Amino acid sequence: MTVTDKLAADHPAEVRTPAPRPGWRDRLARWDVKASPYLYVAPFFLVFGVVGLFPLLYTAYVSLFHWKAGDDNPDFIGLDNFKELFADAQFWHALENTVSIFLLSSIPQIIIAIGLAALLTTGIRGATGWRVGILLPYAASLVALGIIFANLFGPKYGLVNGLLQTIGLSPVDWQANRLASHVAIAIMVNWRWTGYNALIVLAAMQAIPRELHEAALIDGAGSVRRFRHITLPLLKPTLIFVTITSTIGGLQIFTEPKLFDAMPGSNNGGSTHQFQTVTLYLYQTAFENFDLGYASAIAWLLFLIIVVIALVNYLLTGRLARTPGRKK
Amino acid sequence: MTTLTGNLRARAGRLGKPRKATYWVLAVFVLGSLFPFYWSFLVASRDNGILTERVPPLLPGGNFFANAARVFDTVPFWKALANSVIVSGTVTLTTVLFSSLAGFAFAKLRFRGRNGLFVFIVVTLAVPTQLGIIPLFIAMSKLGWAGGLQSVIVPNLVTAFGVFWMRQYTVDAVPYELIEAARVDGCSMIRIFWNVCLPAVRPAAAILAMFTFMMSWNDFLWPLVVLNVGNPTVQVALEKLQSGYYVDYSLVLAGTTLATIPILIVFLLLGRQIVAGIMQGAVKG
Numbered sequence A: 001m002t003v004t005d006k007l008a009a010d011h012p013a014e015v016r017t018p019a020p021r022p023g024w025r026d027r028l029a030r031w032d033v034k035a036s037p038y039l040y041v042a043p044f045f046l047v048f049g050v051v052g053l054f055p056l057l058y059t060a061y062v063s064l065f066h067w068k069a070g071d072d073n074p075d076f077i078g079l080d081n082f083k084e085l086f087a088d089a090q091f092w093h094a095l096e097n098t099v100s101i102f103l104l105s106s107i108p109q110i111i112i113a114i115g116l117a118a119l120l121t122t123g124i125r126g127a128t129g130w131r132v133g134i135l136l137p138y139a140a141s142l143v144a145l146g147i148i149f150a151n152l153f154g155p156k157y158g159l160v161n162g163l164l165q166t167i168g169l170s171p172v173d174w175q176a177n178r179l180a181s182h183v184a185i186a187i188m189v190n191w192r193w194t195g196y197n198a199l200i201v202l203a204a205m206q207a208i209p210r211e212l213h214e215a216a217l218i219d220g221a222g223s224v225r226r227f228r229h230i231t232l233p234l235l236k237p238t239l240i241f242v243t244i245t246s247t248i249g250g251l252q253i254f255t256e257p258k259l260f261d262a263m264p265g266s267n268n269g270g271s272t273h274q275f276q277t278v279t280l281y282l283y284q285t286a287f288e289n290f291d292l293g294y295a296s297a298i299a300w301l302l303f304l305i306i307v308v309i310a311l312v313n314y315l316l317t318g319r320l321a322r323t324p325g326r327k328k
Numbered sequence B: 001m002t003t004l005t006g007n008l009r010a011r012a013g014r015l016g017k018p019r020k021a022t023y024w025v026l027a028v029f030v031l032g033s034l035f036p037f038y039w040s041f042l043v044a045s046r047d048n049g050i051l052t053e054r055v056p057p058l059l060p061g062g063n064f065f066a067n068a069a070r071v072f073d074t075v076p077f078w079k080a081l082a083n084s085v086i087v088s089g090t091v092t093l094t095t096v097l098f099s100s101l102a103g104f105a106f107a108k109l110r111f112r113g114r115n116g117l118f119v120f121i122v123v124t125l126a127v128p129t130q131l132g133i134i135p136l137f138i139a140m141s142k143l144g145w146a147g148g149l150q151s152v153i154v155p156n157l158v159t160a161f162g163v164f165w166m167r168q169y170t171v172d173a174v175p176y177e178l179i180e181a182a183r184v185d186g187c188s189m190i191r192i193f194w195n196v197c198l199p200a201v202r203p204a205a206a207i208l209a210m211f212t213f214m215m216s217w218n219d220f221l222w223p224l225v226v227l228n229v230g231n232p233t234v235q236v237a238l239e240k241l242q243s244g245y246y247v248d249y250s251l252v253l254a255g256t257t258l259a260t261i262p263i264l265i266v267f268l269l270l271g272r273q274i275v276a277g278i279m280q281g282a283v284k285g
Helices: A002-010 A024-062 A080-086 A089-120 A127-139 A142-152 A159-166 A178-206 A210-218 A223-234 A236-250 A255-260 A278-287 A292-320 B006-014 B020-044 B048-052 B064-074 B077-108 B114-124 B129-143 B150-156 B160-173 B176-184 B189-200 B202-218 B221-226 B234-242 B249-284
Strands: none
Touching (some): A024 B077, A024 B114, A024 B150, A024 B160, A024 B189, A089 A127, A089 A236, A089 A292, A089 B020, A142 A159, A142 A255, A142 B020, A142 B234, A178 A236, A178 A255, A178 B020, A210 A223, A236 A292, A255 A278, A278 B129, A292 B129, B020 B064, B020 B249, B064 B077, B064 B249, B077 B114, B077 B150, B077 B189, B077 B234, B129 B221, B160 B202, B176 B189, B202 B234, B202 B249, B221 B234
């Protein structure tokens, strides 16, 4: 033990090869130290290469062909798929739907999450119980959820319309009306993710030193001002994280609109594509119409759009949460 | 240094004191979280007549088991359950093992290109893997894997998030001195990982396991693409229950209830740790 302690004190920084011993055992040990790290990180790179990098590049390649599923000799057509895509009204319609649903979901979601986190940070009794409670929807399966919400928002017998009529309002055709369908789908998304985001924001709030708030209080700052000038700026990294993850998720939304359809199993996103999202259109093009080349072009365009919007979000969040005159 | 006057001291004391309204708002929120689960159980325990009533009954009926039995007649639900357990179980095991190994290497071992490779992993977190479904589908078809469970398992063997998560935890949890001591005693690297590192990072590994299991159990798009009707996972089977010209909601919602109960039980049992895991991840990330 004492020997070990002494050695540890001599080499506090990193693992090093011990003093060389003669023979094959020594060479084996050296090889072990050299090669092991690469072996340990290899599985990730193999899997990522196969399911991340290769698909990204291969999708770009496929997008240059007129490629029907099962076709072994696809025709090379250059950028024609992209040309067609830029003139494809259904694609732009789907993109509008996606952005509309994304905005309707992520904005209220993040605002409510911050509010909930603020409530949870007040030192309530049974804190863990409340946290588990608000995280509950996160455990739900998206498919179960999609089916349940499609039922709740059903145009004829749905519970939501039943309630609207009971309090004397006219029922809404949640599936046929474009905006109403976006609202219903956004509610589904928010129901699942708000609590999760609230916990992430809460964690960041709890890391803010209490002294900062006390000092501001002494200077006469009210709760709104303290929230605006202390809490919000210090939450900036977390808010960026939350907006970026919800951007990436929100722009790929698929399961909710697929299951919301009045014609189950359909990929149309409603009779006039009123809630067809880009990923749903991509799925339809690839696995219903079997047009893999065109679907790949959609995939790449969507990828670029996600990257751009994520970047815009990043810049925007940074600006909103910045305190004047101080740099983080 | 000023001392607090009485008034201010009282106000400072109130910093972080909850009001009654706080509890009410939270209670409404939690009830709202529970409601869809309860509603689907309500419909599943009655017959479709419930859906035509303006003010539906709020207590469950007695038809749940009859409806559940019909689920098993309509789709291969036992098979779907077994498939989901196999897929989620395998993916969880390999993700935790490979992520811990890689996390150990990135946190504690010295090798050329370490920082670059780690940054690369973090960047890949932003690449949406769902967009690769077409080439992946082509590849699976060429391999003859389409329809088989390996086509769902292999792409999920290890995740960037897992590696990132385990590395963050391992940095603090495993002292260099222990590793050094084990090396002096002649341990091989893999024994050091197994006997020194793994026991120390068990809490983080457990949280990663729960996350991975839940994600994998609830995954839908890729299994839908690559599996067929005869060999589904639970989520794919559920979707098949719903696809038809006439939707029998008691049947479908009995299916969603059956699929949700296991994961809900797991969640309620481990909720505390899951919450702790999310909070910890947010601080470190």
